Amino acid sequence: GENVEQHPSTLSVQEGDSAVIKCTYSDSASNYFPWYKQELGKRPQLIIDIRSNVGEKKDQRIAVTLNKTAKHFSLHITETQPEDSAVYFCAATGDSGYALNFGKGTSLLVTP
Amino acid sequence: SAVISQKPSRDICQRGTSLTIQCQVDSQVTMMFWYRQQPGQSLTLIATANQGSEATYESGFVIDKFPISRPNLTFSTLTVSNMSPEDSSIYLCSGAGGRNEQFFGPGTRLTVL
Numbered sequence: 010g011e012n013v014e015q016h017p018s019t020l021s022v023q024e025g026d027s028a029v030i031k032c033t034y035s036d037s038a039s040n041y042f043p044w045y046k047q048e049l050g051k052r053p054q055l056i057i058d059i060r061s062n063v064g065e066k067k068d069q070r071i072a073v074t075l076n077k078t079a080k081h082f083s084l085h086i087t088e089t090q091p092e093d094s095a096v097y098f099c100a101a102t103g104d105s106g107y108a109l110n111f112g113k114g115t116s117l118l119v120t121p
Numbered sequence: 122s123a124v125i126s127q128k129p130s131r132d133i134c135q136r137g138t139s140l141t142i143q144c145q146v147d148s149q150v151t152m153m154f155w156y157r158q159q160p161g162q163s164l165t166l167i168a169t170a171n172q173g174s175e176a177t178y179e180s181g182f183v184i185d186k187f188p189i190s191r192p193n194l195t196f197s198t199l200t201v202s203n204m205s206p207e208d209s210s211i212y213l214c215s216g217a218g219g220r221n222e223q224f225f226g227p228g229t230r231l232t233v234l
Binding site: 112113114 | 151165226
């Protein structure tokens with residue numbers, strides 16, 4: 010099955026700095042790569058996604074890049090704010106094309 | 122985005138008993154899924170809930186332990202059977218539309234004593 014590796018497991022940045030989280034996947038058939046933000050005690054929230062026919066997507070302060078050849082994709086958060094502090098999960102579609110396999114998560118801390 | 126609700130939100134159960142978790146979505150979704158999330162861990166897919174047919178289980182999960190129903194497009198149940206303390210976890214349902222975007226319910230926090 011699909012294996013999604015995510016790094017780093019923890020990330021601490023100063024407010025205003027950028028944060029980058031990287032993921033790799035194993036199944037070349039994967040075609041959909043979402044990113045979720047999960048605050049403590051809350052459900053995962055979809056923040057951005059990218060499909061295999063696109064190399065980069067941006068939404069205000071967040072962007073995602075995809076390198077299909079290398080099978081890796083990254084989340085970039087610019088001008089970080091304390092409210093960006095949360096656990097971020099990357100995911101990739103597996104064999105079915107719909108079900109998601111998740112990375113282990115990155116705990117992001119943005120300090121004022 | 123789809124609005125997804127679950128109930129109960131939490132429960133404390135005795136070992137050997139079973140608990141059924143309900144999931145309702147407010148719009149017709151193509152797919153529904155059930156995940157488990159241990160505290161401080163990632164999400165692990167249990168199964169895909171198929172409308173009107175048996176669910177598709179991931180490796181390590183079996184129908185006898187986690188029977189799933191999906192009688193229509195917007196409703197699904199997950200039963201955790203013959204519970205043990207190892208089943209203590211958060212159980213999340215999700216729904217996905219035609220564009221793969223998957224949205225999660227608030228989760229059910231289960232504690233087995």
